Amino acid sequence: MTAGTQSFRAAGEESQSTRQGDLSTGTTPIPRVVRNDSAVIRVDGVSRWFGSVVAVSDVTFDIMPGITGLLGPNGAGKTTLLRMMTGLATTSRGTVTVFGEPVRDNPPLYKRIGVMSEHETVYGFMKGREFVEMMGRLRGVRDLAGAVDKAIALVDLADAQYRPMDTYSRGMRQRMRLAATLVHEPDLLILDEPLNGADPRQRVHFKRLLQQLASEGKTIVLSSHILEEVEQLADTVLLIVNGKLAASGGFRAIRAALNQRPYHVRVICDAPRRLAAEVVKLPSVDAVNMDPDGAIVVLSRNVQDLQIELPRLAQSARISLRRVEPLDDSLESVFGYLVEQ
Amino acid sequence: MGPVYRLTLRQLSGRWRLAIMTVLSSMPVIIAVLMLRSDDAPSVWEFESAILSAMLAGSIAPLVVLAIAAAAMGNEVEDRTLANLTLSPIPRWKIAVPKLLAVITLAAPFMAVSAFLTSWVAFIGDVQASIAVTVSAVVGVALYAAAFVWLGLVSTQAIGIGLLYIVLWEGFFSGFVSGVRLLSIRHYAIALMHAMDPRRFAPVEHPNVTVALVLVTIVFGGFLLMSVRRLRRMDVP
Numbered sequence: 001m002t003a004g005t006q007s008f009r010a011a012g013e014e015s016q017s018t019r020q021g022d023l024s025t026g027t028t029p030i031p032r033v034v035r036n037d038s039a040v041i042r043v044d045g046v047s048r049w050f051g052s053v054v055a056v057s058d059v060t061f062d063i064m065p066g067i068t069g070l071l072g073p074n075g076a077g078k079t080t081l082l083r084m085m086t087g088l089a090t091t092s093r094g095t096v097t098v099f100g101e102p103v104r105d106n107p108p109l110y111k112r113i114g115v116m117s118e119h120e121t122v123y124g125f126m127k128g129r130e131f132v133e134m135m136g137r138l139r140g141v142r143d144l145a146g147a148v149d150k151a152i153a154l155v156d157l158a159d160a161q162y163r164p165m166d167t168y169s170r171g172m173r174q175r176m177r178l179a180a181t182l183v184h185e186p187d188l189l190i191l192d193e194p195l196n197g198a199d200p201r202q203r204v205h206f207k208r209l210l211q212q213l214a215s216e217g218k219t220i221v222l223s224s225h226i227l228e229e230v231e232q233l234a235d236t237v238l239l240i241v242n243g244k245l246a247a248s249g250g251f252r253a254i255r256a257a258l259n260q261r262p263y264h265v266r267v268i269c270d271a272p273r274r275l276a277a278e279v280v281k282l283p284s285v286d287a288v289n290m291d292p293d294g295a296i297v298v299l300s301r302n303v304q305d306l307q308i309e310l311p312r313l314a315q316s317a318r319i320s321l322r323r324v325e326p327l328d329d330s331l332e333s334v335f336g337y338l339v340e341q
Numbered sequence: 342m343g344p345v346y347r348l349t350l351r352q353l354s355g356r357w358r359l360a361i362m363t364v365l366s367s368m369p370v371i372i373a374v375l376m377l378r379s380d381d382a383p384s385v386w387e388f389e390s391a392i393l394s395a396m397l398a399g400s401i402a403p404l405v406v407l408a409i410a411a412a413a414m415g416n417e418v419e420d421r422t423l424a425n426l427t428l429s430p431i432p433r434w435k436i437a438v439p440k441l442l443a444v445i446t447l448a449a450p451f452m453a454v455s456a457f458l459t460s461w462v463a464f465i466g467d468v469q470a471s472i473a474v475t476v477s478a479v480v481g482v483a484l485y486a487a488a489f490v491w492l493g494l495v496s497t498q499a500i501g502i503g504l505l506y507i508v509l510w511e512g513f514f515s516g517f518v519s520g521v522r523l524l525s526i527r528h529y530a531i532a533l534m535h536a537m538d539p540r541r542f543a544p545v546e547h548p549n550v551t552v553a554l555v556l557v558t559i560v561f562g563g564f565l566l567m568s569v570r571r572l573r574r575m576d577v578p
Contacts, residue, residue, distance in 0.1 A: 088424055089576040105573050110430040119421045125351060137344045138429035180425075 039064060040188055040219040041085055046094035048080050055080040057243045058094070063221055067214045069234030070223040077243035078223040079118060082192050085221070086115045098188065111139065114186035116177055118193040118223075124166030128157060128176040131165060132183050139184035151179040156205060170197030175206070182213075189213065191222040195229055207233055262286065263303040264327040267310070268295045270320045278317055282309050297327065345426060345436055349443035352416065353409045362405050362448070366455035369397045373459045388463050389542060393474060393534070397459060398481050399511045399527040402452050406485040407503040410444045414568070415493030415500075421578050433572040437490070437565060444486040452478045464541065473537035480557060481530035487564035488526070494571045522548060526560065529553045 039062035048056040056077045072078045083089035084096050087103040096103050103109060122131060132148045141147045152161050155175040165173060174197055181189065189210075195203055210233060214220055224230050230237055231251055239246040269275050276296045280288045284305035289297045300306045303326075314321045373392055376383055383391065417423035426436050456478035460471040493499045515525035522528040528548060535542040536550035548556065 083576070086428065088427065088578075090574075107430050107432055110428055113428070115424070115428045117421065117424055121420070121422045121425055123348070123352070123422065134344050134348060135425065135429070138426065138431060140430060 040099060041221065042095075042097045043081070043085065044095045044097075046081070046084060046091050046096060048077075048084060048089065048092045055243050056084070059240075059243075059245045060094075061238060061245060061248055063219065064236070065214075065217055065219045066235040067210060067220045067222065067233050068236045068238060069230030070221060070238050070240060071227065071230045072223075072225065072240035072246075074225055076225075076240045078225075078240050079192055080243075081240060082190060082221070082223055086113070086190050088115075088117075111184065112187045114181035114184065114189045116174075116181045116189075116191045116194055118196065120170070120173055120177070122165045122173055122177060124164065126165055127162050128152070128165055128168065128172075128179075129161040131176060132161075132180045135180040136183040141184050147183050147185070148179075151183040152176075154182060154209060155179045171199055171202045174198055175202065178206075178209075187218060189218060189220045189222075191220065193224055194222055195224065195226070203229075263300050263306075265298045265300060265303070265306065265310075266291075266295050266323075266325050266327050267298060267321065268323040269314065270322070271317075272296050274317065275314065275319050278313055278319075279310065282306070282313065284309055343439075345431075346439035346443050349413055349440050350446065353412060353443065353447055358408060358412075361408055362451045365401050365405050365408075366451040369401055369455055369459040370462065372396065373463050377463060385541065386543075389531075392459060392463070394527065394531050395512070395516070397452075397456055397474075397478060398530045399515075400507065401455065402478055402481045402530075403485045403489075403503070403507045403511060403526070405451055406444065406448045406482055407489050407500065407507065409447055410486045410489030411493040411499035411503055413440045413444050413490050413493060415497070418494065418578060419497065424577050427572065427577045434569045436572055437568040441486055441490050441565060441568070444490060445483050448486060449479050449482045452482050467541065470538045470541040473534045473542070476537060477530040477534035480533055481526055484526045484529065484557060484560050484564075487561045487568075491564045491568045491571065494568055494575070523552070523556065529557050529560070533557075 041063040043059055043061050043063075046056060046059050047054065059081065070078050070082065080089065084091050085098070085103065087096075087098075087106065087109070090104055098109060099112060101109055103113075126134070129148060129152065132151055133144060136144050136147055136151075149158075152158055155178050157172060157175050157179065160168065160172060160176075165176060168176065174194065178191075178194065181191075195206060198206055207229075210220055210222070214235075222230070222233065234251070236249065237251050238248045267275065267279075272290065272294050276288045276290060279285055279296070279298055282305075284300050284302040285298055286301055287299040289299075291297060298306065298310075310324065311321065313319075369392055373388075376388070376392070414423070417426070427433075453475050457471050457475040460467070460474035464470040489499065489503055492503055496502055510521070511525055511527045515521045515528055532548050532550050532553035536553075
């Protein structure tokens with residue numbers, strides 16, 4: 001499975017393919033994953049357990065340049081996975097390589113990596129600028145003053161840079177931490193829940209900044225349990241559920257891959273009762289409900305066919321469709337469905 | 342190493358911590374003065390046993406060092422700031438060594454002044470004896486620092502374990518079980534003190550100065566290496 005391309009596969013589908021491959025060829029199983037030589041991060045069969053608790057189970061994926069979102073509910077294993085990807089934690093099984101090298105116990109690699117953990121790892125007694133300077137020194141930045149100015153300007157905190165960090169709001173601390181993460185201009189950014197504590201204006205700024213960095217060729221991995229964040233930012237999504245990779249690929253690709261999932265489509269027309277009576281006969285439709293406001297809600301497990309059949313039906317029945325909208329075309333609903341599975 | 346050293350100095354220079362260190366390190370001086378002012382002034386042997394060995398080397402020095410050394414790494418682990426250092430492209434010894442040096446930089450002056458003043462008062466201005474006591478106290482500080490910095494990395498209960506070690510091992514067992522003295526920082530310091538001023542302090546047999554010097558090197562280097570190894574292998578929170 002290669003994240004970063006438009007290819008996609010749900011986890012259940014992946015295992016099914018593997019089994020089919022084994023059966024069909026008899027000798028040569030279909031490779032479980034398709035690997036990409038230009039992967040920035042390669043996670044290969046990684047598991048991590050704490051005693052009898054399995055936090056991450058046999059996860060394999062590649063991450064390519066661009067923005068990749070690691071999505072999953074709290075406790076899904078995202079942070080554990082990110083910690084293994086940064087080398088902070090060891091794997092119980094499997095390997096993680098970054099830029100082709102093992103990330104664990106490989107300090108020189110951090111010249112190219114910037115990591116922002118979910119915790120507020122700042123020193124309250126330091127001024128914001130001092131913190132960024134210290135991180136720059138630790139990472140061997142040459143033009144330190146220039147690099148610090150640039151990083152602080154990027155997060156729009158120049159006015160507050162000489163204030164102690166314990167006087168900052170949570171959002172400001174997050175941004176100053178991002179400046180410290182960016183000060184050595186890393187090629188790879190790994191951000192764990194980066195928008196925690198940010199107000200709406202800061203979120204907009206943060207998103208623009210990440211998009212700008214991605215357009216400059218950086219690889220950005222960010223985790224979140226807030227679906228809109230990932231949906232708006234990430235080119236590619238990795239869905240982690242119960243420590244396993246539930247699906248990966250583009251958001252819409254994942255959405256389409258889950259074709260067994262029921263879709264709710266709300267239809268507003270000039271003859272709802274007549275349309276409901278006709279729509280329920282369509283093979284792509286499982287059920288039809290009438291809303292009190294006169295709209296009908298169609299339940300379908302084959303939305304692609306429904307997209308074709310519904311306009312045809314309306315045209316033949318001379319019914320005017322005013323509005324057709326999916327009710328659950330968001331990561332929230334995809335996510336909920338995957339978690340239920 | 343500079344940024345980690347300066348960072349650690351700032352982290353450990355809290356007002357309360359310095360106040361506790363000042364109170365602890367002034368106690369041997371005060372007690373020495375009180376002992377000498379009493380009607381039954383102690384002999385050199387009694388003074389060495391009660392003040393220099395049991396109190397200065399066996400209690401005050403390890404407590405002063407524990408107050409800061411356990412925090413040098415332990416606080417970074419607890420508040421998760423250690424990741425700021427381990428996610429930097431520097432070898433792990435460049436984290437462990439400056440941390441240890443910062444602890445010694447902070448603790449050694451307190452203990453050196455305390456040891457010098459205590460012996461200066463007790464031995465009525467005897468410079469050689471005062472220097473012997475001071476140097477051995479600083480060596481003790483360095484050894485305790487190496488041990489407690491490592492302890493702060495491997496346990497979240499470093500203060501509690503450190504206190505048990507000070508009371509039971511250095512204070513109790515090493516006092517009357519001769520074999521334990523081979524693994525007692527307090528007795529290494531005492532052996533060095535005796536060697537530096539044989540005129541004032543009678544030579545000790547167990548451990549003798551040669552063994553003590555070898556063990557000082559092994560203990561200091563061993564704990565430092567274990568800290569580096571721990572930093573390389575641990576899951577950093």
